Amino acid sequence: MKFCRSALCVLISLIITLLSTDSAHTKLSGRVTVKLNDSATLPCSYCSDWLRWTVQNPFTVLAECNQTACGSAKEGFNLLQYEKGDMSLTISNVDFWKRNLYTCQCNGEDLCDVQLEIEDSRVPVVKVEYNGTAVLPCTERCSGVVRWTVFHKRSETLAECDQTSCRSVKEGYQMIYNQYLQGDFSLNITDADFSKRGYYTCDCGNKDICDVRLQIETLNSTVLIKPGDPLFLEMDVTDPVKVYYNNSDGVGLSRTPVCTVNELRCNNNYSQRVVSAVQLKEIKMSDSGVYTIRDSSNEHAIHVYTVSVQDNPQPHPHTDPDKGAAVSGWAWLSVGVNGLLVLVLIGLVVMMSVRRSNTTECFLMNKLPARGEEEEILSHDP
Structure with missing residues (x-):
């Protein structure tokens, strides 16, 4: 796993694990798009020993080979050209069930990830906030x-x-x-x-x-943060995600993820209540830029954080300086309501002060009432 400059990627959810494995191989990634019901061929690098293809969600072994034989662990997934040095996985009759992230392994080490996408213009797409x-x-x-x-x-x-x-x-x-x-x-x-x-x-x-x-639709947040403070990036999903980072100056665009977070597994009582996040410690001025959380299975952008590291950050009109996330319309409505309540309370305090001031003035004016009037004055005290 690569790290975000000098910042360490740490997963802070109650129930989540972080896959961070250094490999001797350079892990490749790619994408294959086929039409519905066609066959797909997912390429992979050469492996002279034990080869295995798996799928990420849910994790399943599909096919594997060694120096003596090949076998299909799941119907419709085959290694047809292994003996000729071709490690490609052939998937027959591709449907939406098979749209997923596939991994090719050699002796237990990941060689490449291949995302399989289904092309079908007949399926309408509905987008919503x-x-x-x-x-x-x-x-x-x-x-x-x-x-x-x-x-x-x-x-x-x-x-x-x-x-x-x-x-x-x-x-x-x-x-x-x-x-x-x-x-x-x-x-x-x-x-x-x-x-x-x-x-x-x-x-x-x-x-x-x-x-x-x-x-x-992709979430967008603006974050203002001071050097040395931690940066929290919420995942917003329980599926595997990748974190990409681009410098604010546009140099060094990231084509590979700086962090990879595997699937968050919770039972039904907690799956919608547990929020996973990545913490970047000891933020530096050079860490300003755009951090993008992408779905590992299809590279769709889940959440884009625009981070600005400043010595004395001034709150952006749409930024929460404490959490760093963009403030929603409901939050601004809440601020307006709270402000109105404060004004009402101030008005009440002023009115009470005026009434008390008038009463005090009245008592001063009648500081020495006649005995018969004393009880009458006290009975009018509000």
Whole structure:
């Protein structure tokens, strides 16, 4: 693993591990894009001993070879040219299930990572802001049960409708009954975060009728920080990610990640509550620049941090000087409400002061009341 200049990359989540392995080989990376249902060939460097291909998410051994024999550990994944010195992995009948990050290993050491992408212009893409509401369109005819699923978990229904009603099987996913009766089978997804990105399928009586891809727009944060302070970069996802760094002066653009963080695994009670992050210690002036968190599987930018290291940083109008992350609209609304409350409290204090001032003045004016008047004055004290 490479380090961020002199800063050390340290993972600070409660439940996460950091993969940091120095290899004798120079690890290569690449990308292969094929059309849906075609075959794919993933290239790899030469290995004279034990070769193995694996997939990242979830981790699975696909095929392996040694000096005597080759074997396919999973159907559809083969090493066809190993005897000729070709370490390429051949994947037949590529579908969305096989879109992933693949790793070629020689004697247990990573030689290369290859990202497999599926090209299918027929699948519409819906983009939504982080934590926004997404509507996945589907307009067809169906007189039976219509249901939505995530492509890689077809057995888990998210929402469904029939001729009598609609129901949300999983929280945050909803179909509208009146729309269903009119042939509109759209799926509404609330609080769409990065865990909800991916491919969705709508089926009618177990027959696929719509495929839609949901993308979450990249988060952007501006960070002002003093030299010597730690910098925290939140991952925002539980999947494997890579951290890229570019100098603020545009020199030394990073083509390889400075940090690689593996998958965060938590049980269902904690998966949405645990936030993983990378801490960069002892920040220096030269560490100013752009830090980009990218999904390891498809290189999609998750979060972009624009970091400015200054001796006396002045808070940016859209920057939280304590956390460094950009302040959201809700935060500014909260500031406005709090400011209004402060003004109201100040007004009340002034009014009370005036009333007390008038009462004191009244008592001064009547400092020596007649005995018969003393009780009357006290009875008017507010």
